[in-house]
Amino acid sequence: MFFKNLQTMLKDNIREYGMFIALFIIMGIFTITTNGLFISPRNISNLINQTGYIAVLAVGMTLIIVIRHIDLSVGFLAGFLGAVVAIALSSWGWSVYIVIPFVLVLGALAGLLTAYPVAQLGIPSFVASLAGWLIYRGLLLLATAGTGTIIISDPVFNAIGNGFIPDIFPNRGFVPDVHIVTLLLGVIAIIFFVFSAISSRKKEQAYDFEVLPPDMFILQLVFVAILISAITWTLAGHNGLSWTTVVVLLVVGIYHFITTQTVLGRHIYAVGGNPEAAELSGINVKQMTYVVFSSMGMLSALSGILFASRLRSATTTAGTLFELDAIAAAFIGGVSAAGGVGKVTGSLIGALVYMSLTSGMNLMNVDIAYQYVVRGLVLVAAVVFDVATRSRGK
Amino acid sequence: MSTPILEMRNITKEFPGVKALDEVSFSVATGEIHGLVGENGAGKSTLMKVLSGVHTYGTYTGDIVLNGEVMHFNNISEAEEAGIAIIYQELALIPEMTVYENIFLGHEIHNNMVIDWNETIKRTAEILKRVKLDVNPATKVRDLGVGKQQLIEIAKALHRDVKLLILDEPTAALNEDDSENLLRLLREQRDQGVTCILISHKLKEVINVADTVTVLRDGQTICSLDAEQGEVTEPMLIRQMVGRAIKNIYPPRESQSASDEVVLEVKNWHAYHPKLGRDILEDVNFSIRRGEIVGFAGLMGSGRTELALSLFGNPYGYLVSGEMQIKGQPVKFTHPQDAIRAGVAYLTEDRKGAGLILIQDVKENITLANLQEIAKRGVIDNNAEIKVATEYRRSLNIKTPSIEQAVVNLSGGNQQKVCLGKWLFVKPDVLILDEPTRGIDVGAKFEIYTIMNDLVKQGMSIIMISSELPEVLGMSDRVYVVASGKITGELPIAEATQENIMQLATIE
Structure with missing residues (x-):
């Protein structure tokens, strides 16, 4: 009975679980090939921090692809805005608390600029954003002209990409060398997850919706609880939760909420699912295009901030290929190019899969040439898997 | 009368759940113009698709006999090779290519795969002369009007040595001059030996040019009228087209729910379609009262859907002028959102394409x-x-x-x-239903009719656009007939019959 239930559950949800399974397989393989180095707290912490600036782009790109567009300009936009941050902090002497909102607004405006020819004139977003790619690349070179690299010395700013949340009981608690606040947050997360899962299950039962059988439901809860525990324990063993992780979790959380619970989110997915039907249902398709592109621009700015902070500087090559990494992460995460389908949480996992490959292969000292080939193969495999399972889904 | 070039014998074609053609026989004499008329859904297009190889051999029963030979078309190109060319209402030209590229598309003149452009242009000029079209062969098709494009389609068919030319609603999108021109060309081609089948809703023009007219109704051949054996008249054709008893059942309305309060009033409504480059609605005036179902009858392409869309926030960007009032207040909608807020809803005829997020x-x-x-x-x-x-x-x-x-x-x-x-x-206060029962089964139709009755009882007003005359007659309190973007008549339900609606709907 148990195994039969397990089988049907896996079969019915193969699309959603597929990415998790892929992530575990990839992590497992690297753990073996690197003699456990891959799974070490330090590496996992690093991996998550490296994923940060791609993950926020992938979240924005998810919505762009959902409304059947593409944005190639985001990589160099992130790089250029990172340079703006560096200049504002080091040359203009602005406070970090002014610089960050300023750059986020600049990003949102840049997004509106990309959206204008797309929404107003019907120019393909590929072309409009390719123009942006060229322009921002040029601006990045201009901004970093001279020294080539702009060093950022602001400690608060640099903490975003390198720092960790403070611990209230540093190195004192009942377990030495473990980050207590991180553990506490992990426990809270588990409790929150369990409670919300139970309450939503109850609600669904009240409406006679199909729910998982009880044993499978418990299995799912246990599985997620173990997963969260494992991640928190690993991170607590290093320096704890990094600020980058906090930022990424916030972004994913907010976007997940917007896409699943709000009118705005519903309108965006409606436009992606059938623009004509959406327009005739009173949804302003142009307006949605502006909203989604400007959110993408703002997330590009955030990505630029995370990257500049991580490197403690702005460089001439910052942002190179970010856009393609973000697009790949979104597709690995299950976004459909046909529009209307894709979750931001999926794209986060997609970004993790993608960066795990890079990190693992780097630890194994795999030649960069082969790394590209492997990443390409994984992308193809993910998309083929997605298409193959889609027809079977509900 | 000479021997038949084409005989279609006992053609039956079924779609899941529907018999589109039921033992249809259809015979066309060599060198004539043969008109084919019937209501929407009568089976004209299906019959022509069988003939032109769109519905391949084996998916229908019956025989196609061309020049005394039974034909089995497995695809469109086999039908083309046999000399059958069909020109659809939606033109199949590539707008970004020149006239000569279009005419020779798929049949390029070449030496070892290298196209001989000089010869192509020379031949194009000759063909254009044959259809009396005075344009430079190097013009891009998109720079030509619809009338000229239609002629290029014909030219394209003629150069392939077509024996049987089928035109599906060729004049639907044309103005009077262009229509006239086209019909004159058809007569000339007939005199040069090309046989032609003309499908048209415009009965007058069919009567004008056709030597024989065949009427289809509900997938069956009703009659074939020979113009030489007596005059064919419009009322005659209309009677044959609609002459059936109303057998569908409509739920009875308990009492008259219509009040005197005018909910929607439209005055001097015009619309111009920028992409087609012509007026699609001219001087439309009508009003809807609270609690009534008003039928908008007419043929496909008569402008009813465009009228509804232009009222419903005009999402496709027609250039609209005129006055619209809701409950006596003048309104101006720039987006469907405005219309919805003001209490107007529009159910599209294209359920899957524009209605649902599947x-x-x-x-x-x-x-x-x-x-x-x-x-x-x-x-x-x-x-x-x-x-x-x-x-x-x-x-x-x-x-x-x-x-x-x-x-x-x-x-x-x-x-x-x-x-x-x-x-x-x-x-909404006003619900516009565009072909609300198209493509759904009888049981669901009845349910939708019942719902409509309930809604008007509650005080909603319904505009029902429908191409099915029995439905219009069975459900409406009042009927407007639309033809060529104009309202050609208003009939109280007591006076409306299939015959007089069809009469008004086929006015040019």
């Missing part, structure tokens, strides 16, 4: 147009949404395993009910 579920489709109602500060109340969807599922009797089922998996009738649910949830 990949989303029943619940999401029903609430889509009025999410504000179930949201607080932009956050959707999931419970409220489920309640709304469950309520409409019950009241409209939507048959679905769950309200979380993707609508792509529902049957046509249930999809239509989901669409209807979406528009009922916005609680």
Whole structure:
């Protein structure tokens, strides 16, 4: 009975679980090939921090692809805005608390600029954003002209990409060398997850919706609880939760909420699912295009901030290929190019899969040439898997 | 009368659930213009698709005999090789290519795969002379008007040595001069030995040029009238086209619910289609009262859908002028959103293309147009949404395993009910239904009619656009007839008959 239930559950949800399974397989393989180095707290912490600036782009790109567009300009936009941050902090002497909102607004405006020819004139977003790619690349070179690299010395700013949340009981608690606040947050997360899962299950039962059988439901809860525990324990063993992780979790959380619970989110997915039907249902398709592109621009700015902070500087090559990494992460995460389908949480996992490959292969000292080939193969495999399972889904 | 070039014997073609052609026999004499008329859905297009190889050999029963030889077409090009060319209403030219590239597309003149452009242009000029079209062969097709494009389609067919030319509604998009020109050309081609089948809703022009007219009705051949053996008249054709008893059942309306209060009034309404480059609506005036069902009858392409869309926030950007009043207040809508807020809803005729979001579920489709109602500060109340969807599922009797089922998996009738649910949830004063029962089964039709009756009883006003005359007569309180973008008549239901509606609908 148990195994039969397990089988049907896996079969019915193969699309959603597929990415998790892929992530575990990839992590497992690297753990073996690197003699456990891959799974070490330090590496996992690093991996998550490296994923940060791609993950926020992938979240924005998810919505762009959902409304059947593409944005190639985001990589160099992130790089250029990172340079703006560096200049504002080091040359203009602005406070970090002014610089960050300023750059986020600049990003949102840049997004509106990309959206204008797309929404107003019907120019393909590929072309409009390719123009942006060229322009921002040029601006990045201009901004970093001279020294080539702009060093950022602001400690608060640099903490975003390198720092960790403070611990209230540093190195004192009942377990030495473990980050207590991180553990506490992990426990809270588990409790929150369990409670919300139970309450939503109850609600669904009240409406006679199909729910998982009880044993499978418990299995799912246990599985997620173990997963969260494992991640928190690993991170607590290093320096704890990094600020980058906090930022990424916030972004994913907010976007997940917007896409699943709000009118705005519903309108965006409606436009992606059938623009004509959406327009005739009173949804302003142009307006949605502006909203989604400007959110993408703002997330590009955030990505630029995370990257500049991580490197403690702005460089001439910052942002190179970010856009393609973000697009790949979104597709690995299950976004459909046909529009209307894709979750931001999926794209986060997609970004993790993608960066795990890079990190693992780097630890194994795999030649960069082969790394590209492997990443390409994984992308193809993910998309083929997605298409193959889609027809079977509900 | 000479020997037949074409004989179609006992052609039967079935689609799942529908018999589109039922033992149709159709004979065309060599060197004549043969008119083919019938209502929408009578089977004209299906018959021509069988003939031109779109419906391949084996998917229908019966014989196609061309020049005394039984033909088995496995695809369109085999029919083309046999000398059959069909020119559809939607032109199959490539706008970005020149006239000569279009005419020789797929039949390029070449030496070892290298195209001989000089010869191509020379031959094009000769062919254009044959259809009396004075344009430079190097002109891009998109720079030509629809009338000239139509002639290029004919030229394209002629150069392939066509023996049987089929024209499907060739003049529907043309103005009077262009139509006249085209018909003159057809006569000339006939005199040069080309046989021609002309499908048209414009009965006058059919009578003008055709040597023989065949009438189809409900997938059957009704009659073939020979112009030489006596005059063919419009009333004669109309009687044959509609002459059936109304056998569908319409739910009775208990009492007259229509009041005197005018809910919607439209005056001097004009619309110009920038892409087609012509007026699609001219001087339209009508009014709708509270609690009545007003039928908008007419043939496909007469401008009824365009009229509805131009009133419903004009989403396709026609250039509209005129006056529109809702409950006596003048209104101006720039987006469907404005129309919805003012209490106007429009159920599209294109359910899958423009009505539903197929990949989303029943619940999401029903609430889509009025999410504000179930949201607080932009956050959707999931419970409220489920309640709304469950309520409409019950009241409209939507048959679905769950309200979380993707609508792509529902049957046509249930999809239509989901669409209807979406528009009922916005609680409109005026509900425009565009072909509300197209492509759905009889049972679901009856349910939708019953719902319509309930709605008007509650005080809603319904505009029903329909190409099915029995439906118009069975459901409406009043009928407007639309033809060529104009309202050609208004009939109280007591005076409306299939014959007089068809008469008004075929006015040019």
